[in-house]
Amino acid sequence: MKKETYAYPSTMARMKAEYKIFILAFVFIVIADSIGQIQVPLGPGTLILFPIFYSLIMGVISGPEVLKIFNKKEVKAASKLVIVAICPFIAKLGINAGASLEVILSAGPALVLQEIGNLGTIFLALPFALLLGLKREAIGATHSINRESNLALITDMFGPDSPETRGSLSIYVVGGMVGTIYFGFMTTMVAALHIFHPYALGMASGVGAGILMASATASLALIYPNMAAELSALASTSETISGITGIYVAIFVGIPLTKKLYQLLEPPIARLRREPSEVLESRKKEMDAKENNAKSREER
Template sequence: MDAVTTPSAAASVVPAPAAVTGGGKLRLLIVTLVVVALAEFIGPAQFQAGPGKVVLLPMLWALLMAAAWGAAHNQLPAVVRIDRGLQGLAGGLLNAALLLFVVKLSLTVGGALPLVMKAGWALFFQEFGHAFGTLALGLPLALILGIKREAVGSTFSVGREGNIAIIGEKYGMASAEGRGVLAEYITGTVLGALFIAVLAGFIASLNIFDPRSLAMGAGVGSGSLMAAALGTITAQLPPHMVEEVTAIAAASNLLTMVVGFYFTLFLSLPACSWLYYKLEPVLGRLTARGRQAQEEAAPDAGSALSHAHGFTLGDSLLAWVLMTGGVIIANAVSYKVSPLASLEGMLVIVAIVAAITALKRLIPRLPLVITLAMAATAIGIPGLFPFTATVLELTGKLNFLAFTTPVLALAGFSVAKDLPLFRRLGWRIVVVSLAATAGTFLGATLIAEFFH
């Protein structure tokens, strides 16, 4: 994850991680691939929950195993230990690995652009559900539970890196709003993928929403959260619908990443702050005891993000190798695709990422993710380039879910270092953060359903 630091980060309550060596990086690579293989061999599981069912996919096993592996690093032999330094590196590798994930999604969008365009106005208006769903569901709950200005930071968005930057610029990370958005960030990172996967799978199993509406709801602006939600949705669809639903979810996620930043900056954050002052006198019931509990639970602002790692070009290459290996393993174990076919497709994706990354070095102000997504989408549009058909043929052999397992394995190692801080945040802010995540998914789904 991209680190957003403040001066207070220097006073972090945890010691700085030791420098990561070449041997440590190799260990992280091997252990992550082992986790991916174990998760894929376990395979999917599902069980009934009332009128619906819960679907648990390999990516969730990878997240849980990696988090547990990282948290228990002091009890493990050195040869397999993923210590805090490597956990910090995993966060940086996750960013670089997600670039490959973005390309796969964007190629899907380009290849299915006619299907995406059929979504029409639904794709635009559902963004209001993403922007306001978090505060509509999360803010009243936060005030009822006695949370004050932390509620603004934790409910105006799903609290990803761009949202942290907005709060840091407007209020400062040492503010109550800063503590709130940090809590949302940690909750979403630790529990978000698991929570939204269970929620999306359960809602999909009820068969009350059009799958296209659910796909738009899944595009919350976070690659890992979208992957988790979309995975459990597509697992319950007939094969002929998966491509269309995946393309719509990717387009929604891209729209939320690009336009959503401005929605949160100019619409949802001002609305959340205004509603707080209107609703707090009515719903707020923060007692002296509750205030003391909040102060004790409040983390040092930026401490969870103070593990910034000096990321190099070599680290990016490591991330691409790790992601390539993970996709090959997942594609072979779960989808019976030959490793050679997967390797050919991954080399195409890595080449696209490498080209745009090189362009970014020449033009530092170039927005990397947006440029990468736009370029890959254009490459995927049938007939636009003479090589498009070959690119789509090679990358089409890469199953979408094969990308999610190594991504969430890295996410699991990355969040392991923040688990002690996460425990200090208290159950109320966790409940509120999950409610905000549910709100953005349900809000966008409901608006999209109106058009369908």
């Protein structure tokens, strides 16, 4: 006699929501890929719109606040699937890193240490994030440029449902929409100044984010068509090194620095905003827990 299995309604509802996400995501990808790149000349620069921009826009307008194709439960389910979707790309980064060890070891200090420059943005971004009302989300949002590897790192360290991961995911999405346009336009504007050598611009294009690198190098290829191959190679090498060094910089410097600054800045900014301080409340709970433990030991 064949034993019947029963799927709980919550499990069936979750699977239904995930299938809906997968199907519509595939439809969005097909539509975006059919549109392709759009180049808009703007003064000495050029705006380049990539397919990922259209996909993200379609995802945003299909949410519960606009077209309501997805409800809030499906949006929450989709946020957990992001890390699953980017795992193949993260594995590809690891493979490229292993194959490029000789390049990394032979690279100059400008390439190896360029990731340290991203740490300076923490001192500017974190106070602004707190002033806008973010709490622990600011740690995930401001510790780095928040691309695939950083999102995976934050998810692994703090958990997929943590405020830190929500902050990192938010910047990941915003970076995909705004970053591609900004990088492509900024590259053409800087190149038009004729201050930096094209090779320097190629190396600067590799910041640890594949889509941002693609946007920058596509703009450079339009400006320097005879050097397109060399610029792409330099950008790819810089991208690989940034992806590797960026993880270690985030683990040992970026995240600890952001957490420390959060502990220092959150209480005064919370007072400025006239709202409760998460840091002070957390410290109070810890003190109460210690006092309760001490009392229980004395009673024993």
